[in-house]
Amino acid sequence: MLNKPQGYLTAVSSAEGYKTVMDLVEAESARRKHIYPVGRLDLMSEGLLLLTNDGDFSYKITHPKFNIVKSYIVNIKGEFSEDLFKRIKKGVSVEGAGLLKAKDIKIAGKNPGKFQLLIGLSHGKNREIRRLLEFFNLKVISLKRIRIGGLELGDLPSGHYRILTKRTADLAFKQ
Numbered sequence: 001m002l003n004k005p006q007g008y009l010t011a012v013s014s015a016e017g018y019k020t021v022m023d024l025v026e027a028e029s030a031r032r033k034h035i036y037p038v039g040r041l042d043l044m045s046e047g048l049l050l051l052t053n054d055g056d057f058s059y060k061i062t063h064p065k066f067n068i069v070k071s072y073i074v075n076i077k078g079e080f081s082e083d084l085f086k087r088i089k090k091g092v093s094v095e096g097a098g099l100l101k102a103k104d105i106k107i108a109g110k111n112p113g114k115f116q117l118l119i120g121l122s123h124g125k126n127r128e129i130r131r132l133l134e135f136f137n138l139k140v141i142s143l144k145r146i147r148i149g150g151l152e153l154g155d156l157p158s159g160h161y162r163i164l165t166k167r168t169a170d171l172a173f174k175q
Helices: 027-033 055-062 082-090 128-135 166-173
Strands: 002-004 036-038 046-052 070-077 092-094 098-100 104-111 114-121 139-148
Touching: 036 055, 046 055, 046 166, 055 166, 070 128, 082 104, 092 128, 098 128, 114 128, 128 139
Parallel strands: 046 139
Antiparallel strands: 002 046, 036 046, 070 114, 070 139, 092 098, 104 114
């Protein structure tokens, strides 16, 4: 389990010279065990990212048919209203992406000019949260994945990782 910081590409390598999440893992250990990131977090997103060498585990975490909910805290610049919140909850159809809609969405905080949402996704289309909020002309200030299924990021510092036992990793399959 890695707490991915912003500015790292979720990939094993980058032909364009970006720093990758693999740069945060001990090189010899990663090479010897052939680990790779499970799913994705875009370059500017942060938070919980799993790395594995188990294809079956990776498939079950990422394929929508297993309905594993990934939860995010999203800080947004913009004015909050109940009508806007209802429209975000309803979702939107975007050309090329289909329906963008959160499985769960809750208000986590409100201040003048900005607000915070707790969003749960089970499909995780490419940049789904950012694209959904951009549709409503909202600017994402920060986006952090905090949970996959029943597995929580907790207080793991940004840029650090820890090895999970099978029992702990399997919490990802609990809702």
